[in-house]
Amino acid sequence: MSARRPSLLRARILGKRLIAAPLAAEPAAHTVSRNVRLLGWFNFCGDFRMYGPIMVIYFAQVTGSYTAAASLLAVKMLASAAFEVPTGVLSDRLGRRGTMIAGAVVMVTAHLGYAGAPGYGLLLAAVVLEGLATALWSGNNESLLYDTLLEAGREDEFPRHSGRVSSMFQIALALAAAVGGVVAGAWSPRAVVVLSVLPQVLCVLVALRVREPRVHGPLESGALVHLGSALRGIRRDPVLRRMTLVSALRYSSESAARLSPVFVAGLWPLWALGLWRTFGHGVAFAGFRVSGRVIGRLGAARTLLLGELFDSVVNFIALVKPTVVSPVLLGSPAYGISTVAQQTLLQRGFTDRERATMGSLAALLGSVLYALVALGAGLAADRWGIVAALLAIQAVVLIALPLAWWVHTHTAA
Template identity: 90%
Template sequence: MSADHTVNHNVRLLSWFNFFGDFRLYGPIMVIYFAQVTGSYTAAASLLAVKMLSSAAFEVPAGVLSDRLGRRGTMIAGAVVMVAAHLGYAGAPGYGLLLAAVVLEGLATALWSGNNESLLYDTLLEAGREEEFPRHSGRVNSMFQLALALAAPLGGVIAGLWSLRAVVVLSVLPQVLCLLVALRVREPRVRGPLAPNALAHLGSALRGIRGNPVLRRMTLVSALRYSGESAAQLSPAFVAGLWPLWALGLWRTFGHGVAFAGFRVSGWVIGRVGAARTLLFAELFDHVANFVALIKPTVFSPVLLGSPLYGMSATAQQTLLQREFTDRERATMGSLASLLGSVLYALVALGAGLLADRWGIVVALLGIQAVVLIALPLAWWQARSGLGG
């Protein structure tokens, strides 16, 4: 198979993989299902915390595994583990099996985290078409948002007609399809000579980040932006004060739809103004929109809240990172960035919870925005330097 044919083959499969991977009918009711099985919302919340912690714990080892053993094998391993996790969710009689399942999901998430973007970039690099990364990345990742937009309302309908467990059982099928898709992916071969062992490989990746000022800056931008996603936990409480409860599902679907559109056009935008300028503009627009929504709440505030230009900024960020990652440590460097993001996410989420208890939901959301705002001058510095533009 020619390199160009491999590009078309892998891009198409990655798109379907992302769609099936996030087509989780239980998304809006996961906490409710956990509470129903365990009999406690405290237990349910602890399961969500364990899932995040397990993903963070496995992040760097998974990146090293991807770099040393290959993208396709790591992708398949993650799909197998994710199927096992969903079977655990579907059949769990109590807390114990749910706990094992969330740990497995954390492992699967880590296996895919640095690996799948690296698979896409390496596939393009092998064909000498790496400059097309923004266009293909935007289209591939738009499928996440399409899946979320379709699955959320459908899951609610199924839960109303049958049961919460029926929703979770049906969610196993898309994960099986993910595995079947992963088995058809072709392995790109562009990595350089490997370090003698895993620790040496990790040390080389750390030195690569430390010695590259652009990569240091972009790694911090990535982590700060990810920490801002903790606002998704609190935003529904803000929206519920402005819109009726029945409209919250529509609000989520609207947000995913806007993100889908942003991903689809991101390659076109980046091709004309550059990745660094796209990131700067998207970050600036999102901050202004959020501050307007929060400082003077109106019935239109939920439309502005969140990240209206998330698709464009996420694609621009990945483009800038992938250009700086080294070929042989690409996934490990991506996993290190994700690990830093997970740590900041946990700290910001905890701080926002404390602010919400003491001063209310608006202050908590403004606090999150203040932390993420640190990324703005870093993005401006990147755009001003002309690097990655």
């Protein structure tokens, strides 16, 4: 397709703008500012979980077994995957704000279960609830941001606002890890979990202040019809179909995060692992913050392609010839920029009426691939070592490069 001709995807986006015209310029502008600010704080509070670095240790203390602790993490992932599609349909049918509030309330309940759990049973119920809450937010919160901008006719600003909102995840993770370590050392792991309930309560209060964007009216079709429409929408749009696969492959690569500390521990002292995590979150934070400007210059498709190519090269260098510098390179230096570019392309392709459902379908595929890649990497680590396992994960991610190249050549931005 010629670069001078507007793509079908772009033409459809321009058509959507007519549907989502704001009722008044000033109220719409105020809504954008309000929702963007609240989403940022919601992300910060939601990920300010001080128990993050010691979660497995805490679960093992409560259950008396590391095997039981690991099984709880697996159940949480499975629960999130199981609830993905139903919660996406719920968001499209009942609204973004209500789904966001419901997720926040469920997350508070889950954390109360963690804090008061005397044994495995209550922890099991709590991880299922956390999986449900995660699924309620997955697909919904990005849709809330895009719909807010669409209502004001400002959807072209999505990369900038998405980067700013998502950067709050990273700064929360970095700060929570540092504070949690101090609290755990001064008191106990359970004290860290108890204190982590408060930020989740703040999430509920923040969500209550969010305004529901008015992009489309209530849906008349049944839930199954709605789901079928979303599936057909992804299948029939070649750009969206490939972007869904890219999204799933990128998410599967995050399984490397659970194995990477083993590699880093062989090169750096154990006390430096916390600094390594903080550095990674800091790089991701910076990437999210500048993503809007980068995408504005290069376009979303080109940014995604270059970001994935860059990460593949630096990870290969870090793993093939390990040195003391390798931990700095390992991971995804372009994660923040690539993620915003990916979300921009997905949100442009999603339809207004099935936006959250389509996002949940993409997340479900990502969860399935994550489980398969994590299992395969674990087997590779046991048989050939940690470097082979991490290289295997990188090999899976390489599949996304030709898909991203195709999207780059078939979209205008």
